[in-house]
Amino acid sequence: MDRNSSKYILGFVLILTASVAVALTGLREVTKEKAVQNEDIFNKRAILSAVEDELPDGKKVSSLSDAEVADIFKNMEQPVINMQGNIVEGEKAESIDMAQERKKPEAERLLPLYIYEHNGEKFYILSVRGKGLWDEIWGNVALKSDLSTIAGVAFDHKGETPGLGAEIKDNPAFGAQFKGKEIYDNGNYVSVKVRKGGAQDKQHEVDAISGATVTSDGVTKMLYSGIKNYEPYLKQLK
Amino acid sequence: MAETAVKEKEPILAFGKKERQLLTDPLNDNNPITVQVLGICSALAVTSLVYPAFVMAIAVTLVTAFSNLFTSMLRQFIPKSVRMIVQLVVIATLVTIVELMLKYFNYPIYKQLSVYIGLIITNCIVMGRLEAFAMANKPWRSFLDGIGNGLGYGAILIIVAIIRELFGKGSLFAGSPIEIKIIGPTADYLINTTQSTLFGWYTNNNLMVLPAAAMFIIGILIWIQRSRNTKLIDVS
Numbered sequence: 001m002d003r004n005s006s007k008y009i010l011g012f013v014l015i016l017t018a019s020v021a022v023a024l025t026g027l028r029e030v031t032k033e034k035a036v037q038n039e040d041i042f043n044k045r046a047i048l049s050a051v052e053d054e055l056p057d058g059k060k061v062s063s064l065s066d067a068e069v070a071d072i073f074k075n076m077e078q079p080v081i082n083m084q085g086n087i088v089e090g091e092k093a094e095s096i097d098m099a100q101e102r103k104k105p106e107a108e109r110l111l112p113l114y115i116y117e118h119n120g121e122k123f124y125i126l127s128v129r130g131k132g133l134w135d136e137i138w139g140n141v142a143l144k145s146d147l148s149t150i151a152g153v154a155f156d157h158k159g160e161t162p163g164l165g166a167e168i169k170d171n172p173a174f175g176a177q178f179k180g181k182e183i184y185d186n187g188n189y190v191s192v193k194v195r196k197g198g199a200q201d202k203q204h205e206v207d208a209i210s211g212a213t214v215t216s217d218g219v220t221k222m223l224y225s226g227i228k229n230y231e232p233y234l235k236q237l238k
Numbered sequence: 239m240a241e242t243a244v245k246e247k248e249p250i251l252a253f254g255k256k257e258r259q260l261l262t263d264p265l266n267d268n269n270p271i272t273v274q275v276l277g278i279c280s281a282l283a284v285t286s287l288v289y290p291a292f293v294m295a296i297a298v299t300l301v302t303a304f305s306n307l308f309t310s311m312l313r314q315f316i317p318k319s320v321r322m323i324v325q326l327v328v329i330a331t332l333v334t335i336v337e338l339m340l341k342y343f344n345y346p347i348y349k350q351l352s353v354y355i356g357l358i359i360t361n362c363i364v365m366g367r368l369e370a371f372a373m374a375n376k377p378w379r380s381f382l383d384g385i386g387n388g389l390g391y392g393a394i395l396i397i398v399a400i401i402r403e404l405f406g407k408g409s410l411f412a413g414s415p416i417e418i419k420i421i422g423p424t425a426d427y428l429i430n431t432t433q434s435t436l437f438g439w440y441t442n443n444n445l446m447v448l449p450a451a452a453m454f455i456i457g458i459l460i461w462i463q464r465s466r467n468t469k470l471i472d473v474s
Contacts, residue, residue: 009317016324020331027335031342038345162286163406163447211444 041066044073044094047114049154050125050140053179054118077115083107085232098129098138111229116142123151124234128226133214135159137168137222141178147234148184150192155219165215177206183227191224252378260382264390267469271394272460276362280354281395281456282449286406289414290350291399293340295392297355299385301332302364306384308332309372316373325368326359333358350413363391398455406446 002008048069049061056072064072078093083106093112101109114125122145129138135158142151153175155168168174181192182203190204194216199205208216251257270276277298284294305328309316316324337355340348348355358364367387372380403410408422419427421440431440445451464470 003315003317004319009320012315012317013320013324016327020327024331024334024338027338031338035338035341035345038341042345042349161448163444166447 040094041069044069046154046156047125047127047140048072048116050142050152051116051118051123052152052154054116054121054123054142054151056118072116073114076117079113079115081111081113081230081233083109083111083229083232085236087233096127098127099136102129102136109229111233113230113233121145126227126230128222130218130222130226132157132160132168132218133165133212134161137215137218139168139219139222141223141227143183147238148182150178150181150183153178157215160215161212164209164212167209167212168215168219171209174206174209181206189228189231191220191227194220257379257382260379261386261389264383264386265393266390266463266467269390269394269463270363270366270387271391271456272463273470274363274366276366277391278456280357280361281391281398282452284351284354285395285399285452286402286447286449287350287412288396288399288403289411290347291395292392293344293347294351294354295388295395297336297340298358298361298363298391299388301329301336301358302367302388302391303381303384304332305329305364306367306372306380307377309368310375310377310380313373321373322365322369325365329364329368330359346413363387394456394459397459398452401455402446402451405443406451408442 045061045064048055048064052061055061055064056068059068073094080088080091080093080096082088088110091110093114096110096112098112101111112127116123116125124143124145124147126141126143127138128141129136131137137155137157137160139153139155141153143149144151155175157166157169160166160168162170177199178192183189183191185204193201193205194208195205196208196213196216199207264270268274271278271281280294280298285291305325308328309325312324312328333356336358337348340351340355367384371383375383400410403412404420408427409417409419411417421427421429421431421437422442423431429437429440431437
């Protein structure tokens with residue numbers, strides 16, 4: 001048979017692509033369930049890293065097994081709040097995708113809230129999202145039950161510069177600074193500021209990352225507007 | 239089909255001299271990165287930590303080995319006019335399989351390597367070996383050639399990553415179960431710079447975390463290799 005005839009080429013390519021397509025679709029279907037589950041656990045670990053110091057048995061997020069992570073979330077209260085501060089019935093916080101919510105008009109956004117309990121104390125984990133230098137940055141902020149003191153934060157980013165902006169995630173010392181800071185000053189909402197040149201107000205400011213001014217400012221803005229979104233609801237709790 | 243036919247004609251040694259050479263040549267004399275200067279993009283991007291570099295090395299080795307094998311098996315049936323497209327289909331299929339497997343077995347590392355797994359498709363090493371070797375050689379030798387080139391690529395990746403992570407972060411294998419913290423400012427590190435009198439001056443080198451550092455390190459590796467390996471001195 002002539003290997004250079006159009007018929008042969010067409011037949012060869014069709015058979016090849018068809019068999020490849022069938023094989024890959026099959027493999028994808030087989031692995032899909034576990035892959036989705038893995039992604040879910042991965043995202044839940046990110047949320048739990050905001051309360052890294054308050055996990056059961058003094059464990060770290062990385063030492064929790066997948067089953068333990070799923071278990072913690074099963075026992076957590078997970079209300080969804082709208083921008084007016086009311087609980088949206090029938091929604092669960094873990095099914096809210098912050099990236100999608102940011103695309104909506106501001107007044108229609110939904111906010112996930114995770115109420116984590118440890119040793120009888122409640123922690124309120126808020127999700128925030130904003131812009132860094134190159135792309136989106138996001139994070140989770142855990143508030144203690146006084147709804148003002150920060151118990152821990154965890155940030156992540158899509159594409160900040162390694163060694164500079166990416167330090168908001170990679171350098172544990174940056175996130176650790178937030179612990180114990182207050183988002184209210186005598187009842188007035190002030191959030192926590194990332195200050196270039198070093199924190200001056202020890203209660204409401206942390207040190208910025210040198211060389212990463214835009215990302216640092218991005219974190220300040222993200223925290224200010226992100227936590228403010230929850231304010232109508234937090235006020236009712238007080 | 240092609241494979242069995244070939245095997246009957248000429249009994250191929252499993253590990254004869256030539257076969258061994260296929261495995262060892264790419265490690266030094268014909269290294270894909272330092273001699274052929276291919277695959278630089280991913281070598282810059284995924285070498286800031288050892289663990290992702292290690293996973294990347296395995297992924298690329300699997301893809302080069304099996305794409306060589308399959309292309310070699312198909313080589314007599316591939317129409318010349320569409321051979322590159324066929325090669326790309328083979329590579330893309332294998333890369334997609336690697337991607338699905340990573341999602342299944344180790345999601346965090348999949349997240350960390352992100353687009354670079356998909357970009358194996360465009361890694362010149364893979365297609366280069368298909369064109370230069372698999373289209374003209376029998377399956378077993380092509381398979382070994384693929385493994386050899388994957389390992390040659392992986393070896394450089396891991397050497398660069400060890401240097402970058404050690405000086406940029408003070409640790410090795412960060413993110414994996416066997417993470418070792420070597421030098422840093424807290425008590426978890428083997429050398430605690432806040433207490434050591436000898437290493438108190440040390441801080442992590444931020445340049446090492448940036449891709450530019452990989453460029454310098456690869457450059458230095460090429461320099462060292464060329465000055466020691468007499469076969470390479472006349473090459474360029």
